[in-house]
Amino acid sequence: MRFPPGNAVLAILLTAFVAGVLVFGARQRMASEPPPDLEFVMFALNHYDDYSAAIAEFERRHGVRIQMQLVNNQALQSRLQSALMSGTRMPDIVEIEASMFGALTQGPLEGIGFHDLTDRIRKDGLMEDFIDSRLAMWTRDGRIFGIPHDIHPVMLAYRADILKEIGVDPAALDTWERFEAVAREHMVADLTGNGVTDRYAIDFSLSGLPELIDVLLPQAGVDVIDALGRPAFNREATVELFAWFLRQTQGPDRISFPAGWGQNLAKALSDGLILFLVAPDWRTHQIQTDNPRLAGSLKLMPLPAWEAGGRHTSTWGGSSLVIPKTARNPDLAWEFAKFLYLEKEFLPDRFRNTNIIPPARSAWDEPFLDDVHPFWEQPIGRRYADLAEDVPAVHPSPYRDYARNRLSTVFTRALRWARNNPGADPRDFIRAELTAAEADVWRRLDRNVFLAPPQGEAEQR
């Protein structure tokens, strides 16, 4: 019996049918496996390696099964955004990076796709255990949506061997003014006499990101977006800081070299092309991994302050655990989050594997932080913990990333202006650019119909 439309159509329909059966069968097989009690997704490889022991213990204590997934940072943000936009299911608990938080919590407060953890944190007595400045990073309109993984105080890593050789005492570099003077006089050098500078004092990028905008501005008490959601960078302190950073990064008297990341940074550090670099706790692990031959040659010191007696640290980056509203068991997810980040049994190994100090005050007296690190030959945990209370607050916003990039544009334009006007004072130019940048951020803020007007808007403008 012939198939009336013809053999070709029959072949197509049969192929489609077989494919459909195969897909259905595969789905049925997947559905028959017991699902995990918690799907836990994260982006950092070192966290993935580090959490295994804690997760195994949690599974044993609670009789549950947890599935860990490692997803690339950018892919994780894209997938979470897509899931939030379309209202589809997300993992039960996710570790996200600070830069994602603004993008993932935009829109109306009631539309945020994560559980509000404020009452849970308060009820379990954790409000006092976390420092306010750290909780601020995961707060939107007064409500906390993430439990912090870290504090990330910042110090400077430096080539102690070279500084000793050239007779510079790092303890004397207590202010940036002093640092600049000593750097120019003793550190920057053309060692081979070929007209090419072979040694610079410090690694500073030419875009202003991250050192200027993410680290030095907060250290100076300037935040890009304030706690009320307003652009807060158009201040005289910012002008002064930008002008200072310009002097260090361009012109014949510059003291910095943009060493970049990864192998380029490792080579610059091992060659002595740069002597100092900004080092939050997490970065020290990267530095020691990329430069094993510098063990004993690198040390850490607090940031020079902007004025005598000022703040000697800042913060850079951060991650937290958030519980999506689609989580199947938010209570279990919350217990898991607390266990993973706060259970003291696992904190020593976590610190040894990552160099990241614990986020809670109650852990800062633990003896493991006083261990002398074999690479740095210092008790780096104690050094970072001593700075933790002084870490400045960083406030999230859906426009934070835009504001940061806009500030980077201000700096890049100021750099070009300075090159075209050597020796001239860039402050008036920087002031005008900052005012234009602030207007751009307000323009975007104003047209967002989903955000409540930032408080104190009238006073700000």
Add this chain to the structure above:
Amino acid sequence: MRRRQLISAWLFLSPFLILSGVFFIYPFLWATILAFYQTSGSLHSVFVGWSNFRFVLSDPEFFRALRNTTVFAAFSVFLQLPLSLGLALLLNSRKDRWKGFFRLILFSPHLVGPIFVGILFSVLFTARFGMINRFLHHVSGWGLDLRWLADPALVMPALVLTSLWMYVGFNMIYFLAGLQNVSEDLMDAARVDGAGPWQRFVNVIVPAIKPVALFVVIMSTIGSFQLFELPYALLNGTGGPDNAGLTIVMYLYQHAFESGDLGTGAAVGWILALIIFAISMAQIRISRGLESP
């Protein structure tokens, strides 16, 4: 019989119609509607009328993106295509077995994809340690500290160089195919008449490859205006210093997917489509104008 033929025809057309409807017509209509809304993802939307278009058309960043994209497109057409044609002419003149080998070598950069190329060149362009600066310094004693991706003045040259490496072989293939239309008899006749290489090129080769050339110019222009992955990978997901590498599609991406405002993204998409349409029509008209006596 006729009815059976009709059913068969519709059955054969149905995959295309279904796929077109789902992946083209529906998104096209939805994007048109979306352009008049402000959204926070797809779950929250508010009708804002022409506000999205007004915002985009008064945003200096959009015009920066438009300028960058236009400059890139101009380099694509006036630098990349002549190079592709030159390579095609060179290869076409060879009649040995190495022709296929060189054709593969020149075409193969296109096979690896813009993301890989962007990441690769971001390493090559590194100041002081990157191969490009090392080569420049070795050859000329200059350029060791050139900041290709950190200096706004050098970002566009970096993008153009990268795209040259990636696309010149791809366009060369089209020109090679077009050169097969050149009549050998006409070339011989021109040679016999004393026409030099340049005269043979202008009077015999160019008219013969004009349809292919017009196609390549239009496709290259459209592709240039849709540039996204290459600068996104090269500049690490940003528009580069002072947005020197920001393209229109990157601007669309920032609004639609990073800010979650699909409505503004749709408005940018519509503006881009109209720009590409206008330029393509202009190119076709110019080409027809050149053809008419």
